[in-house]
Amino acid sequence: MSNEASLRDGQSAYKTRVLRVDPSRAGCLKARPGRFSSQDDLQVEWHRDTVDYESLTTAVDLLHNTDVPVAFPTETVYGLGADATRTGAVQGIYTAKQRPSDNPLIVHVCSLKQLRRLLPPSNGGDDYEPIPKIYRALIQRFWPGPLTIILPTTDQSEWRLSPFTTAKLHTFGARMPSSPLALLLLKLCDLPLAAPSANASTRPSPTLAEHVFEDLNGRIQLILDGGPSNVGVESTVVDGLSDGGPVVLRPGGVSVAMLRECEGWENVRVAYKDKAEGDTEENDQAISRSMPRAPGMKYRHYSPRAKVVLFEPGATAPSIPDLKSADSSKGIGIIRTKAWDMDTILRSGSSEDVALWDVDIGPGMEDIARGLFAAFRELDQKQVDTILVEGIDSTDDTLAGAIMNRVRKAAELKIS
Template sequence: MNTIRWLVDKHLDNQKSYPQLAEAAQFLQQNEVVAFPTETVYGLGGNACSSDAVAKIFAAKGRPADNPLIVHIASYPQLDGIVADISDKSKQLMNAFWPGPLTIIFQKKEGAVSDLVTAGLDSVAVRMPDHPVALELIKESGLPIAAPSANRSGKPSPTTANHVMEDLDGRIAGVVDGGQTGVGVESTVIDCRGEHPIILRPGGITKEAIEAIIDKVEMSTSVVDKEEKPQAPGMKYTHYAPSAPLYLVEGTPEWIQSIVNEKTKSGMRVGVMAASETVGEYDAHTVLDCGSRSDLASVAHHLYDVLRKFDETDVDVIFSEVFPEEGVGVAIMNRLDKAAGHKWLRQINHS
């Protein structure tokens, strides 16, 4: 398959963008799959009402079929056609954060979307992306668009069209290249159907921001039994992983460097992912800066790009510093923990 690359202006200021978007929308209407930018990461979109289209998403990614997809919409009438009920708390969150990186779990309207989208669950995850290219593409297609991240399953999510092509060239119909994405980590997923709203996946909208709107919310442990169907993406499988084994290391730079030295002496090529404040303190085969500890949004923005850059090197192992689990740091550490397969090294007596 020849994967088309449509170059568009990120802000749609250039009228030349519209023919490319119209062509991409036609592919979606023909139940082909097309990657496109959102404010979080690039998504791999297909007609949420077509099982043929959704099956192509799973096939292109190599994604397990019991992992549900998020449906992307561009208008509230589209939501009414998908969901059976909208709770008051869901309405409050929609008013506060849509369009934006917040996915809400609703009771689905029977037969409205393919069962492959919801992995056979009675719920459906929906969000309205805050990106002009994504919104225009969805409007142009006239369809609700099911879209996980546009990468091979398990790999770091893509924040540029180049990342998409690295993983999916020849496997999808096309990619709408709208430049680099913004937030960098995926949307927050929240279930408001019960009495107590619960965040199933931390993301671009923080727990603190949500609680400022609807008071107390709970945070899922994100642990799903291997026989159980996850209620939302990112709850069950190892995600976001670079090719080399990744370890999270919690300790002083001196202690981390001692581990690097030990591995280097054994003949291994070591990579280190560090904050801007400490990146200069490491001597290793490859040391990459992933953003400032005092600006965790910068870490979220660079996280996947840095993980992918390690794949361009010949490192045998990667050690990553850890970050405060506050604000968007919760999402950062959620992704890093999954990328590392929950492998941690901690300095004894380190406070």
């Protein structure tokens, strides 16, 4: 049986290696600014005599010469990367993740110089700039960083994206990560990398190399371990070329409030809908039949194996009697953020007959974002069958909106 057939059948096909890489030992990054970017081009002084550089070359060899994707860290979550121009390589991502191929993938670049190779070439004018003007203020402020912009595809570019990267849309999402290790990999391989989160489809996104190994061991050959991701939720996806004006397609590491501080984005609209906000079975079916414009818009995402119960902001914290009445035979996990006090919960009754695990990921917003997916995975390892999550107020267009979007997509039940 071939490796590809083994993966389709859910079997292990590869021996998965985890290589720890210290980016500062692999090379020294030197950004070259341009007209509207601090990183128009990227130069690297390579440290070729180090194990860290050798690990990067191992990844580059796989990216160039196989259709097996490579997992690597970004500042948001770990990504699963492959050459975005080769259909076989991109299909390798879908096979490893066991993910449908009708969801577009975000293309990662290390500089605007690389991005321009995906856009229409110059017709000879010295002042030609293929990057649309609407995005330049965002690029100047947020790149490198957790922001994805939607751009039109073209048949005239130097790098031509596989239709499996774009899900056969006439647009694609592009991002320049800020993770030094991701930038080094992108520079050394000199490829645009299509890279969704490096988890099995529908599972919580990975923020550690060990999370990737848990989901994809035997399904890929290499994980580059660069330590924890420091944002913890995926990138914000925006479309500045929409007919009705700029829109946010997916909330993420750049908040709506931050976008509205940029020229041309003062009135940006939200074009996504959280699962909790009035969805019906008919709406779900309509969404599943539609073609998503960005990742995270179509299928169930971010879900642990346990049933997730979201307590919306303002809902009363659960009591011990509430926990005892829950349909939970193995145990209950509690994820606290800002207000819930575990001592108060425990004083509400005898907990002798309740197996409880408590994870406190607050109270800071950045701490909550970094800790959410890891908490889901930690409680899965405890084999609880129910996870109660303390929701946070997301009405101020901050990072809280992205956090609550992820929890609502994972939750099977919401309590107001």
